[in-house]
Amino acid sequence: MVEPVTTSDTPWLEADAEPLIRIKGVSKKFGDFTAVNNVDLDIYQGELFCLLGGSGCGKTTLLRMLAGFETPTAGQIFIDGVDMVDVPPYERPTNMMFQSYALFPHMTVEKNVAFGLKQDKVPKDEIAERVHNILKLVELEEFKKRKPQQLSGGQRQRVALARALVKEPKVLLLDEPLAALDKKLREQTQFELANIQEQVGVTFVVVTHDQEEAMTLSTRIAVMDKGEFQQIGTPTEIYEFPDNRFVADFIGSANIVEGKVIEDGSDYVLVSTDLGDVHIDHEDSVKEGSQVWVAIRPEKIQLSKTDPGKSGPNHITGKVDDIGYLGEMSIYLVRLESGQIVDVTSPNQIRPRTKSQGITWEDEVYLSWESSSVMLLNK
Numbered sequence: 479m480v481e482p483v484t485t486s487d488t489p490w491l492e493a494d495a496e497p498l499i500r501i502k503g504v505s506k507k508f509g510d511f512t513a514v515n516n517v518d519l520d521i522y523q524g525e526l527f528c529l530l531g532g533s534g535c536g537k538t539t540l541l542r543m544l545a546g547f548e549t550p551t552a553g554q555i556f557i558d559g560v561d562m563v564d565v566p567p568y569e570r571p572t573n574m575m576f577q578s579y580a581l582f583p584h585m586t587v588e589k590n591v592a593f594g595l596k597q598d599k600v601p602k603d604e605i606a607e608r609v610h611n612i613l614k615l616v617e618l619e620e621f622k623k624r625k626p627q628q629l630s631g632g633q634r635q636r637v638a639l640a641r642a643l644v645k646e647p648k649v650l651l652l653d654e655p656l657a658a659l660d661k662k663l664r665e666q667t668q669f670e671l672a673n674i675q676e677q678v679g680v681t682f683v684v685v686t687h688d689q690e691e692a693m694t695l696s697t698r699i700a701v702m703d704k705g706e707f708q709q710i711g712t713p714t715e716i717y718e719f720p721d722n723r724f725v726a727d728f729i730g731s732a733n734i735v736e737g738k739v740i741e742d743g744s745d746y747v748l749v750s751t752d753l754g755d756v757h758i759d760h761e762d763s764v765k766e767g768s769q770v771w772v773a774i775r776p777e778k779i780q781l782s783k784t785d786p787g788k789s790g791p792n793h794i795t796g797k798v799d800d801i802g803y804l805g806e807m808s809i810y811l812v813r814l815e816s817g818q819i820v821d822v823t824s825p826n827q828i829r830p831r832t833k834s835q836g837i838t839w840e841d842e843v844y845l846s847w848e849s850s851s852v853m854l855l856n857k
């Protein structure tokens with residue numbers, strides 16, 4: 479087990495905390511194409527950090543540069559204070575867990591896990607003890623004599639994890655670690671992975687395109703697009719305080735509409751949009767007349783069939799255009815008089831009394847939301 483260097487849960491907020499990984503002005507070009515463009519990032523000991531972005535955004539290239547499989551075109555990577563420029567992959571304090579798991583099919587679980595230690599000429603007794611401990615941690619002891627094809631997808635994933643962790647790297651790099659699993663198993667495995675990471679204290683850097691996975695797993699997330707970071711923050715910061723439209727739209731869903739600032743009050747802003755005049759809690763000054771975007775998450779909008787009364791400044795009526803019934807919640811697409819479609823989600827907390835009860839297509843509905851729930855974006 480690795481002892482955390484810092485005891486803080488949020489070392490990135492501490493001015494004097496030393497990062498375990500420092501990425502400084504790193505770029506990677508393939509010919510004329512820039513896959514990673516001048517990125518800076520500090521990752522701290524014990525973090526489970528996700529690089530999140532769509533296909534081709536450069537996240538795998540960045541991970542491969544940390545592993546030493548790619549060389550940066552510009553910039554520097556430090557791990558534990560050491561410049562990695564001349565350090566080959568096998569001498570780096572990192573280990574990589576590949577998407578395909580890359581297990582040896584002819585070897586048992588035990589032998590797969592022991593393989594790297596044997597190659598490093600670790601004494602036999604120590605190998606046996608470390609393999610035993612790590613298999614216990616990933617709850618695979620009873621399967622140690624099986625071969626990979628005799629295991630489920632989730633179990634194979636845990637063998638790959640054990641094999642990577644048994645070498646006690648300072649940093650474990652995981653490329654889409656759960657992509658090979660089906661949805662239900664993936665959800666369950668997300669928690670297991672986070673649990674194991676917490677127990678071993680090894681810093682994990684995970685590449686994923688799955689925002690739900692990133693939100694569940696991470697201490698912090700870097701949202702990437704076109705080789706650049708759009709935002710770096712905790713899951714809550716990224717979801718509730720997105721820096722721009724790309725992040726607001728990429729993480730979860732949001733109703734994003736363009737608007738013009740019509741009033742800049744001391745603690746609010748009024749913006750004219752296709753959702754009507756939207757009142758937003760906002761302390762900073764915004765230029766009247768400027769173009770902005772207003773974003774509201776679907777779950778932050780209240781929807782009712784009856785007039786709830788005008789208790790707050792943000793309310794509007796519309797007609798239900800479409801409904802998606804998902805069991806635990808429903809999605810409503812509501813068309814406003816302006817033609818704007820608003821996406822609203824509502825938890826199905828109360829079971830309808832009859833099969834036909836509830837809101838249905840073409841119903842006139844009332845929408846309202848809190849001024850504090852609206853996100854004001856200027857890019």
Ligand code: ATP
Nearest residue numbers: 508511513531532533534535536537538539540687
């Ligand atoms: P995905 O989730 O699809 O793997 P990604 O975000 O991991 O996407 P990268 O694999 O980092 O993306 O690739 C970023 C860009 O760099 C892509 O446009 C890709 O085609 C390009 N690229 C990656 N490796 C090479 C290479 N060896 N030669 C040329 N172009 C490359």
